[in-house]
Amino acid sequence: MLEFIxxxxxTWSVWTITLSIAFLAGxxxxxxxGAIMLGIPVLAVLYxxxxxxxxxxxxxxxxxxxxxxxxxxxxQWRHVxxxxxxxxxxxxxxxxxxxxxxxxxxxxxxxxxxLMSVVLIxxxxxxxxxxxxxxxxxxxxxxxxxxxxxxxxxNLAGPVFSLYLLTLKLPKKEFxxxxxxFYLTLNFFKIPFHVWSWKTISLPSAQMNLVMLPALLxxxxxxxxxxxxxxxxxxxxxxxxxxxISAFTLYFK
Numbered sequence: 068m069l070e071f072i073x074x075x076x077x078t079w080s081v082w083t084i085t086l087s088i089a090f091l092a093g094x095x096x097x098x099x100x101g102a103i104m105l106g107i108p109v110l111a112v113l114y115x116x117x118x119x120x121x122x123x124x125x126x127x128x129x130x131x132x133x134x135x136x137x138x139x140x141x142x143q144w145r146h147v148x149x150x151x152x153x154x155x156x157x158x159x160x161x162x163x164x165x166x167x168x169x170x171x172x173x174x175x176x177x178x179x180x181x182l183m184s185v186v187l188i189x190x191x192x193x194x195x196x197x198x199x200x201x202x203x204x205x206x207x208x209x210x211x212x213x214x215x216x217x218x219x220x221x222n223l224a225g226p227v228f229s230l231y232l233l234t235l236k237l238p239k240k241e242f243x244x245x246x247x248x249f250y251l252t253l254n255f256f257k258i259p260f261h262v263w264s265w266k267t268i269s270l271p272s273a274q275m276n277l278v279m280l281p282a283l284l285x286x287x288x289x290x291x292x293x294x295x296x297x298x299x300x301x302x303x304x305x306x307x308x309x310x311x312i313s314a315f316t317l318y319f320k
Contacts, residue, residue, distance in 0.1 A: 077275075084113060089126050089279040093286020096130030098243060100229065102290070103127070104181065107221060108316055116173035116221075117165065121267025123222050124254060125276035126283055131251035133287050138244030146235060147249045150211045150228070154253055157215020162260045165220055174318070177221040181314035184217075184226035207231075218253055219260070225250070 077085070088106035095103035103123075110119035135142075165173065210231045218224030228249055232242050261268040 081113065084109060085122075085275070086279055086282040088123070089276075089282040090286035092123070092126040092130050093133075093283040093288070094290035095225075095286075096127075096134045096247070097287045097290030099290045099293075100225065104184070104223075104225075107177070107223065108181065108314065111174055111177055111221075112316070116170050116177055117168070117265060118267050120220070120222055121261045121265065122272055122276070124257060124261060124268065125273060126279075127222060128251065128254045129276075129280060129283055130287065131247050131254060133284075134243065134247035135251060138240055138247055141238075141240040141244035142248040143237065143241055143245045144248070146232070146237075146245050147252065149207065150214070150231065150249065151252065153208045153211020154215035154218070154224070154249075155256065157212040157217075158219045158253070158257060158260070159215075160212070161216045161219030162264055166264060173220070177223070178314040178318045180217045180221050180223045182311065184223055185311050185314075187226050187230050215253070218250075219257060224253065 088103075088110055091102045091106040095101065107119070107123065110123055113119070114122055165176075168176065210227060214224040214227040214231075217227055225246075228246060232246060237245060258268065
């Protein structure tokens with residue numbers, strides 16, 4: 068599927084856009100949560116919905132490794148282990164479902180998950196003083212299943228798992244470290260399905276990811292320095308608005 072992707076054969080416009088998305092992945096993993104949500108719909112339009120998930124995944128893994136480098140000691144494994152089995156089931160369901168969706172339906176699934184992510188974040192903001200419902204043990208499988216399905220369909224587990232972590236009221240460093248460990252574990256689990264089932268990761272596409280690694284590193288470096296300077300509320304709502312608009316572009320492409 069992706070045999071045609073070769074860094075040297077890309078047009079300048081595709082180069083620029085893909086480099087920008089690698090940069091956004093670095094920003095997102097540095098602590099500027101949600102930045103990558105701006106790039107997911109763009110990749111889907113540029114490469115195709117299913118194919119874009121395989122292109123983005125190595126960028127996310129590289130970013131996770133950087134985040135783990137700084138927050139390894141703060142990761143709370145018990146929270147990862149509680150959610151991971153359900154997330155694995157969600158991934159397996161998505162692998163089966165996604166394999167039989169054409170590009171148009173795949174885009175609709177991605178757009179729906181994006182919109183659901185926006186709703187989840189806004190809903191949590193409204194209910195931030197009352198998360199008793201989200202802490203109910205029977206809700207845990209729902210978080211895992213939704214997160215696993217979302218991460219395989221569109222690399223969109225972030226909003227779902229972040230909402231789960233918010234209910235635990237973890238300190239900032241533990242929040243970032245636990246999230247990074249969960250994403251890294253789940254993203255590595257997804258690789259075989261992208262390579263052999265969906266065929267959305269190939270040697271040429273992996274070479275492209277490596278060529279664009281400097282953009283991701285730059286994004287992580289820049290993000291780690293400016294994240295404290297940006298008003299969090301303004302940044303969050305900017306990302307949510309753009310994500311909402313981007314989701315509709317996928318619906319009507």
